[in-house]
Amino acid sequence: MTCLECNKELGYLDHKNAMESLGVELCHKHHDRMKALIKKYDTPLEAIQLYYGLKEAGVKAMLEWWDGKKSVDIAISRVKLNIEIDSAYERLTEEQAIHNLEEAMHSFKNGFTTIRIPHIVVRYYLNETVRNIIGIMEGLKANLKTIN
Numbered sequence: 820m821t822c823l824e825c826n827k828e829l830g831y832l833d834h835k836n837a838m839e840s841l842g843v844e845l846c847h848k849h850h851d852r853m854k855a856l857i858k859k860y861d862t863p864l865e866a867i868q869l870y871y872g873l874k875e876a877g878v879k880a881m882l883e884w885w886d887g888k889k890s891v892d893i894a895i896s897r898v899k900l901n902i903e904i905d906s907a908y909e910r911l912t913e914e915q916a917i918h919n920l921e922e923a924m925h926s927f928k929n930g931f932t933t934i935r936i937p938h939i940v941v942r943y944y945l946n947e948t949v950r951n952i953i954g955i956m957e958g959l960k961a962n963l964k965t966i967n
């Protein structure tokens with residue numbers, strides 16, 4: 820067991836603490852860093868799990884990326900893809916829904932594609948989610964080529 824961020828060997832307690840609170844293997848230092856990020860941005864746990872799932876698949880992404888207007892849960896800048904984790908579908912109001920659509924529109928105008936992923940999909944189908952995102956990245960890359 821090693822830290823997904825720095826590859827440091829994890830002791831039993833570090834491993835247990837990080838798995839229980841975040842569901843990812845992190846050393847004490849990187850666990851603390853993630854906890855600070857969550858406190859600051861209210862980052863969903865699934866965004867962190869997906870971020871490390873992507874990292875393990877070789878995808879370079881950014882957590883809580885500031886796009887000039889808002890913080891995006893995960894951004895993959897190479898293909899201009901923003902990923903937002905929806906953590907409370909059952910409480911989605913029409914105001915939130917139209918707000919989401921407006922945000923997606925603004926991102927599109929800046930050349931960014933936004934996809935929204937329900938948190939339960941990340942929780943139960945992490946590998947499939949990563950696979951689909953890689954497929955979306957390939958599609959976006961092909962589209963970028965045709966434009967340029």
Ligand SMILES: [Zn+2]
Pocket residue numbers: 822823824825826827845846847848849
């Ligand atoms: Zn570490």
